[in-house]
Amino acid sequence: MLRASKRKKLKEENIQRLTDEYTKYFTERHSFEFVRRLGVGTGAAALLFKESECEASGTEERNVAVKFAFSEYEHRNEQADDEIENERKWLTRLQGAEHIVKILSHDVDRSKVSRPALVLEYVQYGSIQDLCKRLKAGNIRVPNRVLWTMFLCLTRACIGFAYPPWQNDEQESIPINGIKELSSIIHNDLHDENVLISDLRPDSIEHRHVPILKAIDFGKATIVPAGNWETADQKNIQEAARLITGVVAMKYSTLGDENMEVDIPDKTGNLRKIIVFTDPALHDSPYLLPSLKNILLLCQAANPNDRPSLQYVLNTCEKAVTTHTAQTYAGIANYDGASETDDSIRSMIQQIVFNADSSP
Numbered sequence: 001m002l003r004a005s006k007r008k009k010l011k012e013e014n015i016q017r018l019t020d021e022y023t024k025y026f027t028e029r030h031s032f033e034f035v036r037r038l039g040v041g042t043g044a045a046a047l048l049f050k051e052s053e054c055e056a057s058g059t060e061e062r063n064v065a066v067k068f069a070f071s072e073y074e075h076r077n078e079q080a081d082d083e084i085e086n087e088r089k090w091l092t093r094l095q096g097a098e099h100i101v102k103i104l105s106h107d108v109d110r111s112k113v114s115r116p117a118l119v120l121e122y123v124q125y126g127s128i129q130d131l132c133k134r135l136k137a138g139n140i141r142v143p144n145r146v147l148w149t150m151f152l153c154l155t156r157a158c159i160g161f162a163y164p165p166w167q168n169d170e171q172e173s174i175p176i177n178g179i180k181e182l183s184s185i186i187h188n189d190l191h192d193e194n195v196l197i198s199d200l201r202p203d204s205i206e207h208r209h210v211p212i213l214k215a216i217d218f219g220k221a222t223i224v225p226a227g228n229w230e231t232a233d234q235k236n237i238q239e240a241a242r243l244i245t246g247v248v249a250m251k252y253s254t255l256g257d258e259n260m261e262v263d264i265p266d267k268t269g270n271l272r273k274i275i276v277f278t279d280p281a282l283h284d285s286p287y288l289l290p291s292l293k294n295i296l297l298l299c300q301a302a303n304p305n306d307r308p309s310l311q312y313v314l315n316t317c318e319k320a321v322t323t324h325t326a327q328t329y330a331g332i333a334n335y336d337g338a339s340e341t342d343d344s345i346r347s348m349i350q351q352i353v354f355n356a357d358s359s360p
C-alpha cells in the first residue's frame with residue numbers, strides 16, 4: 001500500500017505527463033496554446049487552451065477546455081476511459097441545448113495519445129461549489145430572484161436531457177403535442193462541481209442579471225429503463241433542487257439530508273403531508289418566499305411520484321423570473337427586500353461571480 005504523500009506525488013506526475021502529451025498534440029495539430037489546468041475530478045482532468053484560427057478577416061481566438069481521462073488508481077483507468085467515451089456519446093446527442101456544455105468538433109486521433117479526450121466549450125466562471133465557498137466566506141445570502149433564475153436554468157437543463165435533439169444554443173422548453181420523444185436520459189452525477197457558471201445574456205430576461213448555468217460531466221449519464229421506480233425526469237429534477245438547496249444552505253458537498261414530514265400545498269392549493277429528503281437548512285430558511293421553498297422541497301420528495309412534473313416546475317420558475325420584483329419580497333419578516341432589486345442583484349453577481357478568482 002502506497003503512503004498518501006507518495007500517491008499524491010505519483011498522481012501529480014501522471015497528470016503532468018498527460019498535460020504535456022496533450023499540449024504537444026493540440027499545439028502541433030490544432031494551433032492551441034496551453035493556458036492552465038482547470039480542474040481534476042475523480043476520473044478526468046481538464047485543461048484550458050487558447051485556440052487561434054486564421055480567418056479571412058484576421059485571427060480569431062477562443063478559449064477551449066480539453067478533458068482527458070485520468071484516475072488516481074490504475075485499476076480504474078479503463079472505467080475512466082469508458083466514462084469519457086460515454087460522455088462523448090451523450091454530449092453529441094444533447095448538442096445544441098443552451099444549458100448543456102457544448103462538445104466542439106475536434107476529433108482526437110487515439111493512435112497519437114495515450115488516453116481519450118474531449119474538446120469542450122470553456123465555461124469560465126467556476127462551479128456552483130466555488131460559488132458556495134465564496135458565499136460562505138462572505139456570509140452572503142443569495143436573493144430569492146437569483147435562486148429562481150438558477151433553478152430555472154437547471155430545470156431547462158433537465159428538459160435538455162429529456163428532449164434532444166436541440167439546435168444552435170436553443171433554449172430548452174417542453175415540446176408541444178408530443179412532437180419529440182422523451183429520452184429518459186439521467187445525468188446521474190449532477191453535483192455542485194458539475195454545474196458551471198457562464199456569461200450573462202443582456203437580451204434575455206432570464207440572463208440579464210444572472211449568468212447562465214451549464215451542466216457538464218456526462219460520464220455517468222445513462223438511460224432509465226421503462227418501469228423503473230423513479231423516472232429520469234423525477235431523478236434529474238431532484239438533483240437540480242438539491243443543488244439549489246446547497247446554495248441556500250451555503251454548503252458545498254456537505255449537505256446533511258434527512259427525512260422530514262412537511263405540509264406543502266399541491267397544485268390545487270390543498271395542503272398535503274409529504275416526506276422530503278433534504279437538508280433541514282432549506283426547510284428552516286427564514287428568508288425564502290414560501291412558493292420557492294415549497295417547490296424546492298417538493299422536488300426532493302422521498303416518493304418520486306410526489307415530485308412535480310418538469311412542465312409544472314418550468315411554468316412556476318418562468319412565472320417567478322418574469323414577473324417578480326423586489327416588491328414581491330417586501331413582506332418577508334426580518335428580511336431586507338432591497339437585496340432583491342435589479343441593482344443589488346447586479347452588484348452581488350459582480351462581486352461573487354465576475355470579480356471572483358475562479359482559477360484553482
Ligand SMILES: Nc1ncnc2c1ncn2[C@@H]1O[C@H](COP(=O)(O)OP(=O)(O)OP(=O)(O)O)[C@@H](O)[C@H]1O
Pocket residue numbers: 038039040041042043044045046065067101120121122123124127189193194196216217219
Ligand atoms: N468545459 C469546462 N469548462 C471549464 N472547466 C471545466 C470544464 N470541464 C471540466 N472543467 C473543470 O474540470 C473539473 C473536472 O472535470 P469533470 O467534473 O468533468 O471531471 P470528472 O473526473 O468526470 O468529475 P467527477 O469527479 O465529478 O466524476 C471540473 O470540476 C471543472 O472544474
